Amino acid sequence: MKKIIVCVITVCLMLSLAACGSGNQKAPENAGGTAQQNTQQHHETAGADAAQSEKTGDTSNADKKVLVVYFAYSENMGDTSGMEVDAITSASLNQHTDNELGNLQIMAQEAAAVKNGDLFSIQITDPYDPDYGKMVGVAQEDQRNGKQFTFVEAIENFDDYDVVYIGVPVWWSKLPQPMVSFFEHYDFSGKTLVPFGIHLGSRFGSMIGQMKELEPDAVFLDGFTIRADTDNERVKVEFDAFLETVD
């Protein structure tokens, strides 16, 4: 009997040790969790970047019309104006960096500036909870159930664009469910797609395959991924280098 008790205690101790191991990890994050401070700041920076593009603008493919679309969780969490900034960033990957902006926004602005493209932020009519902890489970359920999303705004003159840069957070190695609805809503046949994404280890996962299934008649160029918790400055440098390779 004594031995059984000792045995049970040993196993319990080991279990508690194992729990420690997983207990001191940082808050569960997924690749989509780059919450930012606020969107106002984003627009200011976008303006600054647009001004810069007039100087550095690439004119080599002026004949091609470029669109840059991206889907960021931070711009799909409804009205956060009443919230403390910390309430948003506490769940953010940015707590480990000095980042002021989400890396998707950084890249989207950069692509629009360098490639003379129009910038479009995908926003869903039914936004996610600003509380990252709550949002994670919901986002995963959406993927499982194949939830349908609708969008706040439509892209104007979508048919006119030849090249579309498309920025997405990789969620559990897949497209966020709103992006599936997005691809079902817009027909990318004949267009060239350049994916860029942020992740937490999975890189694109099976996302590219998923996109190709949704848009079988689009041309896909090799995309660019970077870890979501990379510093803004480094993302800019590396993404610029990538953009140079895209004709």
Added chain:
Amino acid sequence: MEGRSSHRKSINYLVDVLMVLFLPMLAAYSLIGERFHEIVGTTMFLLFLTHLFLHRKWLGSVFKGRYTPYRACLTGVNMILLVLMFLQPLSGITVSKHLYTFLPLTGLASQAREIHMTLAYWCYVMMSFHLGLHMDQMVSIADRKLKTGTAVKRIVSLALWAASAYGIYAFIHRGFPDYMFQRTLFAFFDYDEPMLAFFTDYLAIMILFAAIGYYTGRLLKKK
């Protein structure tokens, strides 16, 4: 009596071989398909239970007798594996998308996914190490069988050393340290890479830790 014991031994052997084969398949996760992963995982757990049953005498004697350094090491590793091998199916079933969806387990999915992923790589290393600790008998059998051709013996041992050395590279290249210490919480799978490349690397990692286990065992037995 003799016949029964050899019968038991061959079942034992079969179970172990299957577990060794299943381990890299489980590591390939979505490369081999998520549903298949769940089927192989379930089978692995059943094999593990069989393995436990076949070694129930060992389990029963844990608190008996004197502890040599080798026995202490083996028991420590086995106890860790015992815990891991129960946590893996538990966390796996919680995040199941195919076989166990009828179970009402959704609340802890996010944590369970991380636990399952992180412990998977620990399992891989610990199981390989455990294999290495028990390699003594196999090596001595191989030794006897390969007595005649020393050249064959040399080639085999050279190949194993080379595989272990490559295993170090594969271990780092495949991101094991990042997965094991939770610096990476989402596994990367390259769907464009040939499956053979994946399994070659994982086999090398297994050989590396089996070799470490084998030499650790020998070192501890000497003392």
